Amino acid sequence: MPRDRDAAGRARNARPRDAAGRPLPHGATGVERVPDDLVLTADEAVTEAQRLLDDGLPFPAHDVLEAAWKGAPDHERELWRGLAQLAVGLTHAQRGNTRGAVSLLARAAERLGGWEARCPRGSTSRAWRAGRPRGRTLSRRASRSAGARACAAPCRPDDALRAVRGSYGARVTEAVFPPGFFERDDPSPDTVFYGPPRLVEHIDARAIAAVGALYTELGLDGEVLDLMSSWISHFEHPPRRLVGLGMNASELTANPMMAEHVVHDLNADPVLPFPDATFDAVTCCVSVDYLTDPVPVFREVARVLRPGGPFVVTFSNRCFPTKAIRGWLRTDDEQHLQVVNAYFALSEGFGQVRGQLRTPPGPGDPLYAVWAPAK
Numbered sequence: 001m002p003r004d005r006d007a008a009g010r011a012r013n014a015r016p017r018d019a020a021g022r023p024l025p026h027g028a029t030g031v032e033r034v035p036d037d038l039v040l041t042a043d044e045a046v047t048e049a050q051r052l053l054d055d056g057l058p059f060p061a062h063d064v065l066e067a068a069w070k071g072a073p074d075h076e077r078e079l080w081r082g083l084a085q086l087a088v089g090l091t092h093a094q095r096g097n098t099r100g101a102v103s104l105l106a107r108a109a110e111r112l113g114g115w116e117a118r119c120p121r122g123s124t125s126r127a128w129r130a131g132r133p134r135g136r137t138l139s140r141r142a143s144r145s146a147g148a149r150a151c152a153a154p155c156r157p158d159d160a161l162r163a164v165r166g167s168y169g170a171r172v173t174e175a176v177f178p179p180g181f182f183e184r185d186d187p188s189p190d191t192v193f194y195g196p197p198r199l200v201e202h203i204d205a206r207a208i209a210a211v212g213a214l215y216t217e218l219g220l221d222g223e224v225l226d227l228m229s230s231w232i233s234h235f236e237h238p239p240r241r242l243v244g245l246g247m248n249a250s251e252l253t254a255n256p257m258m259a260e261h262v263v264h265d266l267n268a269d270p271v272l273p274f275p276d277a278t279f280d281a282v283t284c285c286v287s288v289d290y291l292t293d294p295v296p297v298f299r300e301v302a303r304v305l306r307p308g309g310p311f312v313v314t315f316s317n318r319c320f321p322t323k324a325i326r327g328w329l330r331t332d333d334e335q336h337l338q339v340v341n342a343y344f345a346l347s348e349g350f351g352q353v354r355g356q357l358r359t360p361p362g363p364g365d366p367l368y369a370v371w372a373p374a375k
C-alpha cells in the first residue's frame, strides 16, 4: 500500500506528536492532530492556519494546510502545497533546524512565487467561492475560531498568500535564520575595516578563471553592476559598461574594466543609488558573506535589474572572518549554497535559482555560484 506523503514529500508518521510536531513514543498523549481527511473551505483553512501561525503553532498550521492541499482541485494544489511547505519551514525554524528551515522556506517561496505570478484572478476567485465544507471539520474550538475570523469577502488564493505573508513577511528572515546569524565578531562600521586599500587577489587563479568562465557562459554584457567590488572584476570579456559599487575608492579607481564607480556601504544603507531597471546583469564576487541584512539588498538588486537580467553571486571558502556574518562561519560550503538560495527566494524578486560548484575536484580554492534572473 503506498504510504501517505507530507508537503515535504516524506512518508507521514502516525505516532503522537508534541506541540512542535516532534514524534512522541507510541502510546504517549500528544497534541490533537488535524484529521487527514479534513475538509475545510478555503476561508476556513486560511483563517485557521493563520490563527495557528499567530499562536506560534506552525506544525498544526501545516496539518491544516496539508489537508487543504489534499482536498484542493488540481489547479489550486500547488498553492496549498507551497503554503503547507511554508508552515513546515517555520516548524523547522521553531525546532532550531536551520538547514531544514532554509531548504523548506526556499522551496515554499519558489512554489508560491511561481503560483502567484500565474494566478488567473477571476476564474480562481469563482472556483474559490464555490468551495463548501464537505465532511469532517476540525475541533469545535477551531470551527468556532474559523467562523469568527472568516474573511468578510470571499478569500482568493492571493489573499491567502497575503494573509500568511502579512503575519510572517516582515519577520521571515528572522524566522529562517537563528538569532545571531547576521552578527559579526567585528561590529564596527565597515568604513573602518575597508578604509585601507587591499589590492590583492582574494581567491586563486583557478577560482578567478571559473568566475570569468561563468560570466562568459551566461553571456553577461551590456550595462553591468559589480556589487561589493574592488580592483578586479574577473570578466574574460569586459561588458560594454561596467559600474562598480564597493567600500574603497582607491581599489575601485584601480579597476581597469570599470567605467564608473560609487562608494556605498550596503550594511549601512541597502538602497542602491540607481534607478529601476538600469542594468542588464549584476555580479557579486566573494563578498555576499559580509552582508548583515542581505534580503533587502537582493530585493534592491532585482529592482535595478532589467527583467530577465541575471544576478550572479559567487563565493569560495575564504573570507575576512571578523567581518563575515557568524551564520556563514558556522555553516559549510553546501549550506552556503542554500543560504544564498534563501536570500534569492526571500527577496521574491527573482525567477528560478541555480547553484553549482564551478571548479573541478582537486587542490585550490573551490568556486561556488548561485544565480537567478530578475522577475
Ligand SMILES: C[S@@+](CC[C@H](N)C(=O)[O-])C[C@H]1O[C@@H](n2cnc3c(N)ncnc32)[C@H](O)[C@@H]1O
Residues within 6 Å of the ligand: 190, 194, 201, 202, 227, 228, 229, 230, 231, 232, 233, 245, 246, 247, 248, 251, 264, 265, 266, 267, 268, 284, 285, 286, 287, 290
Ligand atoms: C573579499 S573582497 C572582494 C572584492 C571583489 N569583489 C573581488 O572579487 O575581488 C570584499 C569586498 O566587499 C566589499 N564590501 C564589504 N562590505 C561592504 C559593504 N558593507 N558595502 C559594500 N561593499 C562592501 C569591500 O569593498 C571589498 O572589496
